[in-house]
Amino acid sequence: MDAPDRDPGGKGYWLLLRGDDLLITGPPDNPKLPDGDYGFNGGLYLGSWDSRPCRLVQLPDESRVPGGLRVESLAAAEPQLPISLLSLGGIGRMVLHWERQSCFCSACGASLERIDGEWGKSCTSCKARCFPRVAPCSIVLVRRPGAVLLIRKPEYPPNRYGLVAGFLECGECLEEAAAREVAEETGVQVTNVRYVGSQCWPFPSQLMCGFVADYAGGEVTVDTRELVDACWFPVGALPT
Numbered sequence: 001m002d003a004p005d006r007d008p009g010g011k012g013y014w015l016l017l018r019g020d021d022l023l024i025t026g027p028p029d030n031p032k033l034p035d036g037d038y039g040f041n042g043g044l045y046l047g048s049w050d051s052r053p054c055r056l057v058q059l060p061d062e063s064r065v066p067g068g069l070r071v072e073s074l075a076a077a078e079p080q081l082p083i084s085l086l087s088l089g090g091i092g093r094m095v096l097h098w099e100r101q102s103c104f105c106s107a108c109g110a111s112l113e114r115i116d117g118e119w120g121k122s123c124t125s126c127k128a129r130c131f132p133r134v135a136p137c138s139i140v141l142v143r144r145p146g147a148v149l150l151i152r153k154p155e156y157p158p159n160r161y162g163l164v165a166g167f168l169e170c171g172e173c174l175e176e177a178a179a180r181e182v183a184e185e186t187g188v189q190v191t192n193v194r195y196v197g198s199q200c201w202p203f204p205s206q207l208m209c210g211f212v213a214d215y216a217g218g219e220v221t222v223d224t225r226e227l228v229d230a231c232w233f234p235v236g237a238l239p240t
Contacts, residue, residue, distance in 0.1 A: 001091065003117045007045035012053030014040060015092045019061050020075040022089040025068055031081055033088075038066045044095065049088070056092045075203065077157040090202035095119075097204040098132040106130065135206045138178035139165035142190055144215035144232070149188060150239065152229040161229075161239045165208065178211045186230045187221030190214060 013033040016023035026032035033049060043055030065071055072081050074089045081089070102112055102121050110125035120131040141163055142149035150161035166181035168174060175193040182190050190213035201208045222230045233239060 002047040018059040093202040136168045140178040140211040147232040189216040191216040
């Protein structure tokens, strides 16, 4: 990404977001960002895409889809977009979230203005500076011989299960957050928490830090404030 005030001008690609939807062109087996004249003005410069400027535009939720474009959801249960466009759409979502959350100074309430050459903003009154915020989360696969612990939230698609996950709290390291979330949501105790990898999660602005952990004890007790189910699944008979 480049700073938004570094737009070189000229024609480029449009990153068009309408809620969780990305507007694209091209056939289903070769989706592309649109680069034509669709009547959009300005747009927030993100950087270059295929050596051309890429500009972000947020469309109203009820807006009409211009002719020649189609809609693909970034949050689809079975995504149809390649990882490159999913990732770019995710960046766009996170930038729009930052723009909505950075209109006024959290210290004094005055308006903010962009810092030259950066994504940060500065208060016009007290001069406090702020930058895009990313919330760290732990997500953990709990294992015991032949089985894994999976949870189901009420908003999941039918038969969809996932991993225990949650936000980092003050004073915690990521491994402590992983163990705490498992205990809170399922009543299970874990040990030997090991980091695996991380992934951007732009719903709206998280970094998911992935772990595996070993079962150490406890019976599954579902936290019904957040979950509708939690149980052990044999590794040879996993749900969706």
